[in-house]
């Protein structure tokens with residue numbers, strides 16, 4: 001569009017004017033102060049290639065200001081214009097609805113609508129278009145005003161936000177700083193604890209992995225000499241040639257079925273340490289063809305420790321992204337015939353360039369000239385691993401077709417920066433696939449292979465020496481005896497973490513090598529380093545010895561205490577058990593007693609009903625006048641007392657505590673006032689009647705005829721028999737045989753502490769001997785001997801006691817509650833003692 005022919009601001013491009021929200025839009029955009037006149041004077045509608053539409057302010061009609069040039073092309077107006085086809089005029093309403101001024105001023109806004117296209121010969125000089133443009137102006141003005149209002153509102157809001165933001169920042173900054181500090185402390189603490197955990201597990205960990213029998217071995221009928229116990233993943237047994245068995249223990253044992261993933265899940269905690277700033281070395285050791293390369297490198301389908309470890313580094317990086325920044329670099333080298341080769345160098349350089357180990361100022365080992373590649377993703381590193389692996393020296397032996405003839409070492413340098421406190425760390429992760437230990441004779445090596453084997457064995461033997469020296473805490477560790485140990489110097493001692501995979505073959509033919517590997521691995525497992533290094537000072541070691549002695553003694557004590565505690569627990573449990581059983585029994589016993597009480601009552605009632613009242617009444621002597629009789633205060637809770645033979649009926653009644661009001665009210669001359677309920681289960685009427693009968697026996701023979709008497713006698717014998725039977729059952733129920741614990745039984749028996757007779761044995765005898773047999777009953781009725789009276793007395797007494805027993809179960813419960821509490825208290829005391837001992841021990845250790 002030709003800008004030069006635009007006469008005023010209405011014709012500026014949107015770029016010139018800016019968007020309606022910009023400042024320029026406010027100043028340069030046409031602003032219609034009056035929606036009718038002034039703006040339209042100046043308004044010109046650009047029609048590219050044709051000219052302009054201008055608005056005449058007087059007649060408000062759109063005119064062709066240059067009709068000779070055919071300025072107007074309806075196609076250029078707007079896509080949204082519609083035309084009143086009948087009059088060939090644009091409807092102003094349509095313009096207002098669909099057309100914005102913004103569109104109007106856009107260069108590319110005049111997209112011809114089909115309607116406009118078809119109306120190419122239209123005249124636009126009608127009043128409709130003028131009013132349409134006018135309305136657009138109005139709409140624009142209102143929009144502009146709204147925009148300005150909104151803009152000023154937005155500005156106010158922005159200001160508010162700014163002030164709020166500043167306020168927030170001021171308020172939150174100290175909090176943020178504080179939280180940052182706390183987080184840093186937490187991170188340090190986590191790191192310390194994690195390291196402690198690794199150290200507790202051992203800074204050198206040894207895993208053993210057994211490969212499956214190869215197809216070749218299976219076809220030769222070879223059997224596995226290694227036994228794995230699925231319940232114990234730290235032990236394996238080997239059946240030797242002489243059928244003897246050897247047991248080996250390691251930190252973890254992987255059987256042939258274990259997958260790469262399982263192997264790495266045990267390895268990952270050690271890998272994690274490198275992210276905390278510790279040097280880590282993971283190496284695979286073992287006979288040729290036992291799966292060292294398989295474990296470390298793996299295959300594309302079953303990736304090994306190398307790939308997974310690097311993946312883990314990225315995983316941890318993402319986890320700690322908020323407060324840590326990590327950088328990784330990767331180097332890959334091999335030690336071949338005691339020469340260091342850079343596996344990432346160009347093929348021509350690999351053999352030609354001589355690399356050597358230099359010690360840095362910080363005491364670490366460096367290899368000047370070794371390629372170090374930075375990587376940011378796992379894919380990059382996988383490519384590096386593959387390319388390095390391709391350059392590795394492999395050769396065919398009769399033990400392994402693709403035997404590694406060198407020690408391959410991957411070094412990952414981890415540089416970490418703590419974003420919270422700016423702390424920086426640098427640590428190394430070494431992933432080492434050692435060449436196979438082998439018997440030169442066995443693999444029938446010769447020439448180059450023999451030379452390789454000799455170098456391999458020499459460096460492996462140096463590794464063994466270093467480990468032995470570390471194990472025996474020698475002051476001198478022969479790291480420099482081989483390139484391998486020299487390179488790994490900073491990762492085979494100090495506070496670094498070392499993980500060894502002892503790779504073994506299950507085949508009988510490899511038994512000798514397997515035993516060698518396992519013995520070597522056991523030696524490595526015995527190495528203590530890390531915190532133990534500090535203890536090399538003789539004074540310290542003396543102190544340590546003393547402490548360990550103390551610890552040993554305390555441990556013994558603790559184990560003793562533990563034992564007694566366990567014993568106490570057991571006792572407590574058994575007591576609680578017996579207590580529960582006894583409670584059960586007491587409950588049962590209570591119920592049975594209630595039942596028998598009821599029965600006794602029933603029997604008493606029966607006895608009363610069946611008693612020959614008439615006879616008794618007639619035989620009973622008349623009562624003395626009321627004044628002469630003693631007051632009823634004589635009623636007590638005491639056991640019934642039988643008067644001597646010469647006592648009169650009057651005094652006899654006075655002394656009875658449980659006599660029935662039946663008897664009294666029936667007695668002639670006795671006041672007919674009821675005496676209230678007896679306070680114990682009343683057998684006294686029975687006793688009273690029986691004793692009276694006994695005392696009046698001689699009279700009875702005089703008054704009654706013999707057949708009548710015999711009939712009554714039989715009836716009484718029957719009732720007395722029932723009573724005695726009830727008593728016996730009650731006695732059995734009341735005192736069931738307590739066989740659970742003899743002690744408890746004794747205690748229980750002793751608890752039945754009655755006023756008389758005091759001894760349980762005596763009481764028991766009394767109960768048994770006191771049972772009136774039917775014959776005794778007849779004796780009683782026939783006014784027999786004195787012993788019969790005593791028996792009745794005992795009978796009454798015994799029932800009362802049994803009834804009293806029911807009331808005394810509370811004592812039993814309380815007693816057992818006390819016992820249980822006492823047992824618990826003792827257990828508590830032992831626990832406390834143990835805690836104190838443990839605390840003292842910890843203090844001593846500190």
Ligand SMILES: Nc1ncnc2c1ncn2[C@@H]1O[C@H](COP(=O)(O)OP(=O)(O)OP(=O)(O)O)[C@@H](O)[C@H]1O
Pocket residue numbers: 210211212256286287288289290291292293294295400402403404405434435436437503
């Ligand atoms: N756990 C395993 N599961 C399946 N196959 C295994 C396992 N371990 C080893 N193998 C197989 O055994 C063969 C020898 O393994 P590898 O080459 O890893 O042994 P190596 O110890 O590295 O031998 P060298 O010391 O000669 O390099 C390979 O074919 C490998 O796939």
